[in-house]
Amino acid sequence: MYRLIGIDTEGAADFRTARGRNLSVYRALDGYAQIVDRFTPALTNWSQYANYALSFRPHPRHWKGVANLNPRTFRAQSALALQRLKAQRPDFDVALQIFGMFSVAGHGFPVALYLDNTMALTLQHYPQWNPMSRRERQDWLLLEQDAYHAADLLFTMSEAVRQSVIDDYGVPAQKVVAVGAGANFTLDEVGKQEYGQQTALFVAYEFGRNGGATLLEAWRLVRQQLPEARLQIVGPRQRVVPPGTPGVEWFGPVKDRGQLRQLFQDATLFVLPSIFNPFPHVLREAMAMGLPCVSTAHAAIPEIVTDGLNGSLVPVGDPDALAQTLLSLLSQPALARRYGQAGRDTVAQAMSWAQVGAAMTPGLAALAARS
Structure with a gap:
């Protein structure tokens, strides 16, 4: 059984008991791998205050958006994550990074990413969702591209995101695998009976x-x-x-x-x-x-x-x-x-998380074997 460490955005939580779409991935993998740890590279209070000061916008919602999504946070969270991973390096065989908000790839240990979106898709379909300035967007896209190319393997929730990683970022197709995602509600045993409520x-x-x-x-x-x-x-x-x-x-x-x-x-x-x-x-x-x-x-x-x-x-x-x-x-x-x-x-x-875990495991196990 290979040893896996996870890096995500869920904060302090026990994936075996807490809810969260990221946490469902670990539960799905738990039968195949030893999940040795998972963590979120959260900024310290002082770093966050400085980030908010540098991200000021007159509108509070825009201000919060820019503070949480900009190249500074990408680099800062990457550095925090790498510091912890290097300290724990003897304990894991492969790292699984969930979403592309930072990067831990290219530092001497196997890394796989699991993505639900890319910035390229956001800019194509709904650019107003991205709060960054034009220069920040360009910087972010380069950071994102470097992260995808440095990763050993990329899992995506959809074929749409898989194609974006390949077409918009130039990642070789053989490195990108669409594995889907599960449903967070359990099926009712009886099933729905009434459809006349309007x-x-x-x-x-x-x-x-x-x-x-x-x-x-x-x-x-x-x-x-x-x-x-x-x-x-x-x-x-x-x-x-x-x-x-x-x-x-x-x-x-x-x-x-x-x-x-x-x-x-x-x-x-x-x-x-x-x-x-x-x-x-x-x-x-x-x-x-x-x-x-x-x-x-x-x-x-x-x-x-x-x-x-x-x-x-x-x-x-x-x-x-x-x-x-x-x-x-x-x-x-x-x-x-x-x-x-x-x-x-x-x-x-x-559409189950168990199926996602089964689809991810061959790639993760192969990376772990190279560790």
């Missing part, structure tokens, strides 16, 4: 990037034909819909997993008309709960939702197409049931 559920923290404006415009059209239909919005901290808007229920962030699970169980369908979302795990969670998914045809989403099988895909920013799709599923319980059950079957057969 309730659409949206779950995402970032309302704008995930097509919130398009959804609200489409929903007005839906309510004209289905006056009893309900749209439940979960996640965004700031309310952008006036209280009392007909047919819209605003929940904000829901921390209670039981309450969130109940909202999934009570809905007819799940809707996420994202402008750009590189790998929305929530779609797989909705499918695990037996919900048909309505989303947009971009990035990795067509790899998760198969149009006409377990959901429907519409063009980005098209409220008319979105409204027609929602109307079709909300007014036809049999169709919603067929899509929902097909989605649940898809998750059960091909």
Whole structure:
């Protein structure tokens, strides 16, 4: 059994008991490898204060974004991670770095990366998500490119990200393997039975990037034909819909997993008309709960939702197409049931973290053998 150390962004947590999408990777690998340690290269308080001072922007949200995502943090976190890895070098055979927010590759020990996105994809689809200046973006792209080339092996959650690593960064195709990702909700033993509620559920923290404006415009059209239909919005901290808007229920962030699970169980369908979302795990969670998914045809989403099988895909920013799709599923319980059950079957057969661990292990074991 090979010895693995993980570097990620989850903070101090025990992967065996705590939740988190990064932590699920370690649980998936735990049967194949000895996970000797995992850690987050977090900046010290003084370093973070200095970083915030150098990152100042008038808008608080932009200020926080720049402070957390810039070449300075990339280099600083890389140095912290490397310092700890060198101290622990006798204890591990291979390092697994989750996401490309820093780099530990190219320093004499085997390193694999696991990626859900690239900066190149962000700049192509939704550049406003990137808070950096033009010069900082160029610097970041070079750091990212160096990290990908220095790594011994790159795993990606999607084929879309795999192609970006190859096409946008020039990494040899044989070094990049798409292994997918799992669902963080467990399958219900019985499965969903009721699809006549006429309730659409949206779950995402970032309302704008995930097509919130398009959804609200489409929903007005839906309510004209289905006056009893309900749209439940979960996640965004700031309310952008006036209280009392007909047919819209605003929940904000829901921390209670039981309450969130109940909202999934009570809905007819799940809707996420994202402008750009590189790998929305929530779609797989909705499918695990037996919900048909309505989303947009971009990035990795067509790899998760198969149009006409377990959901429907519409063009980005098209409220008319979105409204027609929602109307079709909300007014036809049999169709919603067929899509929902097909989605649940898809998750059960091909979307588990156990399968991700099994797909990663041959590459990680081969790297460990070279250590």
